[in-house]
Amino acid sequence: MTSSTQTTRLYHTPLSPFSRKVRLVLAEKRIEVELVEERYWENNSELLRRNPAGMVPVLRHDGRMLSESQAICEYLDETNPQPPLMPNSPAERYEVRRLCAWFDDKFNREVTRPILEQRVWKKVTRTGYPDSREVKAGLKAIKEHIDYLTGLLETRRWLAGNALSLADFAAAAHFSCLDYISDVDWDRSEMLMNWYATIKSRPAFRGVLADQIPGIHPAAHYAELDFG
Amino acid sequence: MTSSTQTTRLYHTPLSPFSRKVRLVLAEKRIEVELVEERYWENNSELLRRNPAGMVPVLRHDGRMLSESQAICEYLDETNPQPPLMPNSPAERYEVRRLCAWFDDKFNREVTRPILEQRVWKKVTRTGYPDSREVKAGLKAIKEHIDYLTGLLETRRWLAGNALSLADFAAAAHFSCLDYISDVDWDRSEMLMNWYATIKSRPAFRGVLADQIPGIHPAAHYAELDFG
Numbered sequence: 001m002t003s004s005t006q007t008t009r010l011y012h013t014p015l016s017p018f019s020r021k022v023r024l025v026l027a028e029k030r031i032e033v034e035l036v037e038e039r040y041w042e043n044n045s046e047l048l049r050r051n052p053a054g055m056v057p058v059l060r061h062d063g064r065m066l067s068e069s070q071a072i073c074e075y076l077d078e079t080n081p082q083p084p085l086m087p088n089s090p091a092e093r094y095e096v097r098r099l100c101a102w103f104d105d106k107f108n109r110e111v112t113r114p115i116l117e118q119r120v121w122k123k124v125t126r127t128g129y130p131d132s133r134e135v136k137a138g139l140k141a142i143k144e145h146i147d148y149l150t151g152l153l154e155t156r157r158w159l160a161g162n163a164l165s166l167a168d169f170a171a172a173a174h175f176s177c178l179d180y181i182s183d184v185d186w187d188r189s190e191m192l193m194n195w196y197a198t199i200k201s202r203p204a205f206r207g208v209l210a211d212q213i214p215g216i217h218p219a220a221h222y223a224e225l226d227f228g
Numbered sequence: 229m230t231s232s233t234q235t236t237r238l239y240h241t242p243l244s245p246f247s248r249k250v251r252l253v254l255a256e257k258r259i260e261v262e263l264v265e266e267r268y269w270e271n272n273s274e275l276l277r278r279n280p281a282g283m284v285p286v287l288r289h290d291g292r293m294l295s296e297s298q299a300i301c302e303y304l305d306e307t308n309p310q311p312p313l314m315p316n317s318p319a320e321r322y323e324v325r326r327l328c329a330w331f332d333d334k335f336n337r338e339v340t341r342p343i344l345e346q347r348v349w350k351k352v353t354r355t356g357y358p359d360s361r362e363v364k365a366g367l368k369a370i371k372e373h374i375d376y377l378t379g380l381l382e383t384r385r386w387l388a389g390n391a392l393s394l395a396d397f398a399a400a401a402h403f404s405c406l407d408y409i410s411d412v413d414w415d416r417s418e419m420l421m422n423w424y425a426t427i428k429s430r431p432a433f434r435g436v437l438a439d440q441i442p443g444i445h446p447a448a449h450y451a452e453l454d455f456g
Contacts, residue, residue, distance in 0.1 A: 064319075068333075071325035078318040090306040091292075097299035105296075 182219035410447035
């Protein structure tokens with residue numbers, strides 16, 4: 001079997017926003033993928049020990065092992081141009097990359113990671129009870145960030161401009177993880193809720209909407225397409 | 229004055245690896261820039277309060293305010309193609325982006341940030357004494373990372389392949405911050421030391437080698453071009 005006929009395989013965890021971003025982009029590009037769930041906290045993962053980043057997601061694709069979610073997504077977009085998820089001009093591409101970095105760095109550090117750590121991972125890994133101060137700080141930060149994103153959507157059809165892009169999938173990956181545990185106050189912004197309802201109704205979203213984390217039930221509206 | 233005739237200006241801090249990466253790329257592209265040092269920890273920075281990322285570097289360029297260092301660097305490379313810092317094929321570009329992300333995320337989290345936090349920022353901001361366990365953990369992690377990078381350089385002229393790229397400047401930005409306080413054990417890898425000596429001797433490096441942080445003297449070899 002040559003490398004090019006190997007199945008594309010994604011090592012992921014269901015509520016990792018970085019894994020979800022790659023899953024959404026693979027689905028949008030209609031690249032068939034086999035999902036392998038990694039329980040990296042159990043520290044018995046041969047794959048992750050050998051991966052230089054030591055974390056999910058890792059994509060086996062085109063005969064190589066690929067890590068770092070943003071590098072993977074740009075590679076998938078360049079090698080599978082339809083539908084395009086990066087705009088044509090350098091200034092527009094800058095804006096897509098800026099927003100992806102903003103979500104994966106700042107939004108993750110202030111919102112997604114602390115909230116999931118307290119409300120999901122501590123339960124899954126049985127390492128204690130949620131620290132309510134951490135959860136509160138995350139829920140305070142998300143309000144400011146929702147207002148910032150609403151400001152962007154007042155002048156744009158999608159987050160980085162008038163075309164759907166990687167920035168929307170990066171954002172939707174974070175919001176969908178938080179929405180699973182019902183930690184997005186959609187009432188704060190009809191504009192952002194409409195943006196999320198639109199991206200969530202894409203066929204590419206079906207996979208993540210079917211996720212079930214053992215012991216942690218999704219919010220009632222999580223997989224509903226008309227949740228507004 | 230129209231926006232296009234405005235001076236390019238970088239709001240930065242001298243020992244931020246993200247600021248340094250942008251400075252190095254600007255210098256390599258021979259884009260003239262006015263440097264403005266931001267003391268963001270003094271919390272009186274109007275600029276940084278208005279910047280959606282709330283941190284350095286921020287580049288005023290082409291009439292816009294740009295944040296997120298990797299998005300800035302790719303934009304500068306696309307709009308100023310000489311000398312090119314991104315290779316031509318998607319697979320090679322993937323490798324450049326993977327390594328930039330690896331340095332700015334993993335290497336920063338495990339090495340640069342904890343070591344600078346303990347040995348530089350606590351002193352500069354007068355917020356306490358260094359925690360030696362944090363410093364030790366950083367110095368342990370850097371050994372493993374030096375070995376990993378040495379493995380890459382055994383098969384490549386530069387870090388991401390046979391051409392100089394953004395990955396080398398991302399890496400050199402981190403190593404130069406650590407080298408300022410003499411926290412790189414260059415004896416561990418002649419190959420990595422030679423790589424650093426080569427990139428450090430480029431004209432683009434002159435600016436960062438002239439940095440002086442008040443109260444913290446650079447290591448004796450910091451600005452020497454023949455330090456091996």
